[in-house]
Amino acid sequence: DKVGVIGVPSCKGQSAGGVQHGPKALRQAGIIDKLTQLGVEVYDYGDLVFEQFDDDTPILGLKNPKNIGLAAKKISDQVSRVIKDDQIALTLGGDHSLSIGTIHGHAAAEKNMCLVWVDAHADINTPLTSPSGNVHGMALSFLVKELKEYIPQIPHFEWIKPCISAKDIAYIGLRDLDPGELWIVRNMGISCFTMHEVDRYGIDMVLRMSMQAINPHGDRPIHLSFDVDSLDPRISAATGTPVPGGLSVREGIYIAEELAATGKLTAVDLVEVNPLLGTKEERDLTVYAVYMFIISGLSLCVI
Ligand SMILES: N[C@@]1(C(=O)O)CN(C[C@@H]2CCCCN2)C[C@@H]1CCC[B-](O)(O)O
Ligand SMILES: [Mn+2]
Ligand SMILES: [Mn+2]
Numbered sequence: 001d002k003v004g005v006i007g008v009p010s011c012k013g014q015s016a017g018g019v020q021h022g023p024k025a026l027r028q029a030g031i032i033d034k035l036t037q038l039g040v041e042v043y044d045y046g047d048l049v050f051e052q053f054d055d056d057t058p059i060l061g062l063k064n065p066k067n068i069g070l071a072a073k074k075i076s077d078q079v080s081r082v083i084k085d086d087q088i089a090l091t092l093g094g095d096h097s098l099s100i101g102t103i104h105g106h107a108a109a110e111k112n113m114c115l116v117w118v119d120a121h122a123d124i125n126t127p128l129t130s131p132s133g134n135v136h137g138m139a140l141s142f143l144v145k146e147l148k149e150y151i152p153q154i155p156h157f158e159w160i161k162p163c164i165s166a167k168d169i170a171y172i173g174l175r176d177l178d179p180g181e182l183w184i185v186r187n188m189g190i191s192c193f194t195m196h197e198v199d200r201y202g203i204d205m206v207l208r209m210s211m212q213a214i215n216p217h218g219d220r221p222i223h224l225s226f227d228v229d230s231l232d233p234r235i236s237a238a239t240g241t242p243v244p245g246g247l248s249v250r251e252g253i254y255i256a257e258e259l260a261a262t263g264k265l266t267a268v269d270l271v272e273v274n275p276l277l278g279t280k281e282e283r284d285l286t287v288y289a290v291y292m293f294i295i296s297g298l299s300l301c302v303i
């Protein structure tokens with residue numbers, strides 16, 4: 001397989017400075033060199049450049065609508081192009097609001113795609129249920145067809161077409177949801193494997209149940225959106241919203257390997273690495289965990 005790497009130095013979906021340096025930190029870890037050494041054909045599209053707009057007033061509490069809405073459009077177009085070029089779109093973030101663009105772009109290129117969201121959080125607050133106004137916690141609400149009636153008109157978001165159904169999504173690693181998200185996940189029937197299910201069934205069974213739910217015939221392109229805060233903070237402290245009791249590195253790697261082994265992995269987001277948070281050791285460990293995650297997975301794509 002071929003892999004197209006897209007850097008997205010986004011930070012406006014949340015409030016901790018530094019996450020925009022995630023792409024640089026992941027590149028410096030040597031992801032591209034290692035994949036190349038392993039025989040993966042890698043195309044590096046560099047980092048997307050986003051025009052900065054200072055006149056960006058919050059709307060209904062949602063912060064940075066203009067910057068995020070316009071950035072997401074660029075991301076969507078780029079991811080679409082990469083997938084249409086028959087490459088796996090590997091997006092290096094940046095905060096999780098970038099997934100508005102990557103999932104929208106993936107669906108534009110592969111309308112039958114399905115989504116595995118690995119995260120401590122559901123990131124499905126609507127602008128009206130969000131406790132923070134940070135778009136990284138709302139990304140999915142703009143994309144899920146069944147939520148359309150609950151989403152108010154947001155300037156610069158009008159171009160976003162909901163492109164995925166609740167039944168096409170599987171969550172893994174959840175352990176910190178807001179009340180509005182809990183209602184949505186329960187009432188929309190989204191497959192949800194929290195850390196409780198990971199403890200109870202083990203990661204292999206959780207993956208089998210996830211695929212049974214969203215990709216039973218193994219014919220659908222898979223979008224894997226990986227928030228580094230899905231991992232336990234002891235191995236991924238350099239992130240904006242850490243939550244105790246997360247996945248081990250081995251569980252994370254297993255997810256990447258199993259999804260890659262399906263041969264249907266078509267897009268991967270690596271998000272929320274913030275090199276400015278935590279000590280140097282914590283940063284290096286966080287980056288290394290993401291490196292191991294992606295190398296283990298994509299190196300299987302060579303076979
Ligand atoms: N649901 C949230 C939102 O702001 O919407 C609230 N939460 C922080 C809050 C801290 C106090 C205890 C309850 N949680 C962060 C999350 C977004 C994470 C976005 B991600 O991309 O990092 O997953
Ligand atoms: Mn998270
Ligand atoms: Mn997230």
Ligand SMILES: [Mn+2]
Nearest residue numbers: 229240241272
């Ligand atoms: Mn986070």
